[in-house]
Amino acid sequence: MRDIFFSISMILLTLVIYFVVTWLYKKYPLPILLPILSGTVLMIIILVSLGISYEKYMIGGQVITSLLGPTVVALAYPLYKQRDFLKKYLFTIIGGAFIATLTAMLSVGLLGKALRIDSGFIISLLPKSLTTPVAIEVAKVLEGNASMAVVGVTITGIFGVIISPYIFKYVRIHTSIGRGIALGGTSHAMGTAKAAEYDELAFSISSITMSICAIIGSIIGPLMVWVLQM
Amino acid sequence: MMKVLLVILQVCILYIFSFVGISIQHFFSLTIPGNIIGMLLLFVCLCFNIVPVKMIESGAQFLLSILMLFFIPATVGVMDYPELLSVHGLLLIIAILVSTMITMAVSGKTTQYFAKKTQKREADQACETSSSQSL
Incomplete structure (x- = not known):
């Protein structure tokens, strides 16, 4: 009974924090106030000050996380709405998703090796540009660490969203297709949420890129471990 | 309701x-x-x-x-990795950040380049068709 009460209060706490930080971001759209960043920091501060461990918090937290499943499925909806466009640019999008996934895995693998990072950690970082539930499963297949994969995915997602306006400006990426591929292919669902701030086209491209990257990533992931000899 | x-x-x-x-x-x-x-x-x-x-x-x-909203519980998991604040964690984060910038720039720029090329070719073809029609 106390467990139920506790998990409900954790869910409510997460909801309240989410609505507060979203409202704040709508009022002041600064990168530092991005809901995922400010929400996470605020949540950690509250949990640490109340002396609640992550494991305990997740008794309630997993209820929210379980909605990730149908949400990934729901991505079929924007995909369907943009199907004519997707048919037209099918090869560009598949090509873009392939380049994004390959670049993401190769660059982090080579950088990790150059910086002499533990190969177990590097393997967990390989799927960092894939959407969270997919990255967890890919990390498991590659015998990496699932939690570490989530950390990599999260940092990539948050940083990608923050840095994207500057990258787009200095590398001159100004088409919806370029932005959608870059955001969805690099920063998965968080990038897709950011792409929605540009236009619906960028959002749709980003979400299909993310989905295709998930498929490509789960196929070339094991290949990358072999190529990088880890 | x-x-x-x-x-x-x-x-x-x-x-x-x-x-x-x-x-x-x-x-x-x-x-x-x-x-x-x-x-x-x-x-x-x-x-x-x-x-x-x-x-x-x-x-x-x-x-x-x-x-x-659905990502907040997953991202809060970072709190279980205090070693991310050590030198090893710093290197890890550097690798992630640099790789993220490279991926975003390379994938976005390459795709934009090829998409424009395809569009241009289609436009040229459309142009040729219309000019041949006018002859």
């Missing part, structure tokens, strides 16, 4: 697709995650009008509008 019930019902339909996708993944022991299979399945069902878009529209729109 009707609207709320509709959204809940439609989210349940999405759950079914998620469940079917995960079952398919386990049955064939695929490396492609179940939810992605569920998504592709729903996409095919929508395209062939097996599932009318009206049946999932409100639920899908609702879930996608609060996408960020």
